[in-house]
Amino acid sequence: MNRAVLAMALLCACIGLAVAQPKSNVFGDPFEQITSAIEACPVPEGPLLTEAEARAESHWRVERGTSCFQSGRCRLPNAYLYDREIIPRVKRFLSQDRRFDHSSLWVIGQRRWVFILGCVETEAQGLEVEKAVQAIDDVESVVGQWSTDPALVPYRKAEPARETRSPLRP
Numbered sequence: 001m002n003r004a005v006l007a008m009a010l011l012c013a014c015i016g017l018a019v020a021q022p023k024s025n026v027f028g029d030p031f032e033q034i035t036s037a038i039e040a041c042p043v044p045e046g047p048l049l050t051e052a053e054a055r056a057e058s059h060w061r062v063e064r065g066t067s068c069f070q071s072g073r074c075r076l077p078n079a080y081l082y083d084r085e086i087i088p089r090v091k092r093f094l095s096q097d098r099r100f101d102h103s104s105l106w107v108i109g110q111r112r113w114v115f116i117l118g119c120v121e122t123e124a125q126g127l128e129v130e131k132a133v134q135a136i137d138d139v140e141s142v143v144g145q146w147s148t149d150p151a152l153v154p155y156r157k158a159e160p161a162r163e164t165r166s167p168l169r170p
Helices: 002-020 051-070 079-096 123-134
Strands: 031-036 104-110 113-119 141-147
Touching: 031 079, 051 079, 079 104, 079 113, 079 123, 113 123, 123 141
Parallel strands: 113 141
Antiparallel strands: 031 104, 104 113
């Protein structure tokens, strides 16, 4: 019985540590909201990683980032250097295109790839967003992670903001 209680306590402690790990945008990947017409659309978590996840990704990010330059496909020494230029252009273009007014979209830039997350009215609208972004200079690839049903979005959702209470108030 004592072993079972001890094992359960250890399991709970481990789960608590896994849940409590803070996440941040370790690599500084651009993450922008573009439109906000569909209120029920959940906010994506974005490019947030725990320290352990960042360590696991760091090797392949270096490899993928520099291989673009080494192969002659990039003029800059690392593909991730393009993202801070690309994402503002994507935001400006999609914000001005009235076809996408009735959507809630966010974009993430990673190594010249643009990830489009959120909710669209129709599948045709989602495909049009992807096609429009693919035509923007320096964009290598577009990954659509959108849905016509806010309950079925294919991305990790942001944690709801926690209410902070003053220690002096109940």
